[in-house]
Amino acid sequence: MKKKETSKRGHWISEKDFSQLHANLREAQETLEAIRSGEVDAVVVHGPHGNQVFSLTSAEQPYRFFVERMQDGAVTISNEGLVLYANQRFADMVNKPLELVISTNISDYLDAASCEKIQYVLENHHEPVRREALLQSANGTALPVHLAAGLLPLQDRNVLCLVVTDLTLPKQNQELRHAKEVAEKANKAKDDFLAALSHELRTPLNPVLLLASEGAEDAELPARVRADFATVRDNIELEARLIDDLLDLNRIVHGKLALEKRLLDCHIVLDDAIAIVDSELKRKKIKLNVHLDEGPCQLNADRTRLQQVFWNVLKNSVKFTPEKGAITINTSVDAERKLWTITIADTGIGMTPDEIHKIFEAFSQGDHAESTGSHKFGGLGLGLSITRMLIKMHEGTISAHSEGRDKGATFTIQLPLANNGASKPPRPRQ
Numbered sequence: 001m002k003k004k005e006t007s008k009r010g011h012w013i014s015e016k017d018f019s020q021l022h023a024n025l026r027e028a029q030e031t032l033e034a035i036r037s038g039e040v041d042a043v044v045v046h047g048p049h050g051n052q053v054f055s056l057t058s059a060e061q062p063y064r065f066f067v068e069r070m071q072d073g074a075v076t077i078s079n080e081g082l083v084l085y086a087n088q089r090f091a092d093m094v095n096k097p098l099e100l101v102i103s104t105n106i107s108d109y110l111d112a113a114s115c116e117k118i119q120y121v122l123e124n125h126h127e128p129v130r131r132e133a134l135l136q137s138a139n140g141t142a143l144p145v146h147l148a149a150g151l152l153p154l155q156d157r158n159v160l161c162l163v164v165t166d167l168t169l170p171k172q173n174q175e176l177r178h179a180k181e182v183a184e185k186a187n188k189a190k191d192d193f194l195a196a197l198s199h200e201l202r203t204p205l206n207p208v209l210l211l212a213s214e215g216a217e218d219a220e221l222p223a224r225v226r227a228d229f230a231t232v233r234d235n236i237e238l239e240a241r242l243i244d245d246l247l248d249l250n251r252i253v254h255g256k257l258a259l260e261k262r263l264l265d266c267h268i269v270l271d272d273a274i275a276i277v278d279s280e281l282k283r284k285k286i287k288l289n290v291h292l293d294e295g296p297c298q299l300n301a302d303r304t305r306l307q308q309v310f311w312n313v314l315k316n317s318v319k320f321t322p323e324k325g326a327i328t329i330n331t332s333v334d335a336e337r338k339l340w341t342i343t344i345a346d347t348g349i350g351m352t353p354d355e356i357h358k359i360f361e362a363f364s365q366g367d368h369a370e371s372t373g374s375h376k377f378g379g380l381g382l383g384l385s386i387t388r389m390l391i392k393m394h395e396g397t398i399s400a401h402s403e404g405r406d407k408g409a410t411f412t413i414q415l416p417l418a419n420n421g422a423s424k425p426p427r428p429r430q
Contacts, residue, residue: 074164076160081106083104093137093164094135117131118162122158122159129148149161202244212236246382249385270310272307277311281318284321286326299394300418309413312386313387325348329342330342345410352405359400360387360388361381391415396416397414399412
């Protein structure tokens with residue numbers, strides 16, 4: 001081999017080295033021409049950190065940018081199923097670094113049926129395929145996805161373009177909507193059942209109640225028989241009240257209970273409710289203390305429903321107050337705030353903080369029933385729940401307070417005065 005020689009005019013090389021240099025220059029020239037003509041859009045450069053791909057700016061650059069920034073996974077697949085290209089979103093979905101995704105097989109991430117569909121498109125130039133599948137992640141989880149696979153013809157071969165959409169959030173929303181629909185249907189079925197049951201139970205009680213009432217008042221019957229009839233009457237009335245509570249609750253929940261509001265004196269309805277529980281107060285020897293604000297007071301309210309409110313609260317106090325206890329009623333008028341406030345306090349069994357929290361919930365019986373496993377004081381736990389609903393319909397509020405077990409309870413009701421509620425003279429008290 002001829003040795004390299006140097007002179008003052010240049011650098012001499014061998015014939016072989018010269019041929020290699022000429023070939024390298026020709027290859028570089030062809031590469032430059034290919035770049036100029038748009039045949040090359042990326043260059044692989046070998047460096048200290050391995051091969052690096054440098055994309056060249058071209059008319060397709062905006063599309064590349066879009067694909068990299070899109071929220072869906074984008075994958076290009078060869079005939080053999082190899083991943084030729086994947087955007088960062090797809091790499092994130094399979095929980096692998098992007099450089100480790102390239103050159104893997106799509107079967108590493110999709111089920112056999114999906115891979116068969118993809119291969120069929122490649123081999124038969126079939127129309128694009130859309131299907132749902134599970135995308136296997138490197139951490140072992142399966143991601144619900146929607147696949148859109150279509151043929152991408154190139155100059156020398158065909159490849160498959162695969163768009164992968166994450167369905168996790170839509171699936172969750174769909175499940176929530178389904179659960180909501182099921183709950184709403186179940187709730188409606190329950191309400192319809194209660195309405196039908198209440199009606200069917202109430203109807204046969206009416207003639208029995210009539211006969212028992214007549215028997216209790218028939219002077220020709222012996223006292224013992226009249227007392228038995230009175231017991232039957234009282235229990236039927238209680239049963240009818242429970243059924244009416246179910247009907248009221250169903251009507252209120254479905255917005256089918258209409259109020260017939262009229263101007264009325266604040267204390268007239270309260271007097272009517274006190275009269276209803278008077279016999280029970282006397283039977284249990286409970287002392288009733290009433291302190292009424294004599295200021296002018298009018299409400300725009302439904303008399304029947306407001307009477308039901310006060311009766312429910314008073315009945316509750318009487319029920320939970322032992323014999324020889326006391327119930328105190330106070331009322332006050334706030335003309336400036338246009339509010340009428342009534343408090344009903346008793347010396348009964350009181351309430352725990354947890355009972356106070358749920359006292360106005362339907363079917364709530366309190367800790368005293370849960371601890372004993374029985375309904376010692378009777379009832380369905382609907383009275384106070386209906387009371388709160390009726391007061392809300394009157395744009396008022398009700399709250400409960402107790403210092404604890406065996407320390408009594410206080411209920412506070414506030415109702416808005418009518419616009420002219422403080423304009424009339426006070427009603428004379430008896």
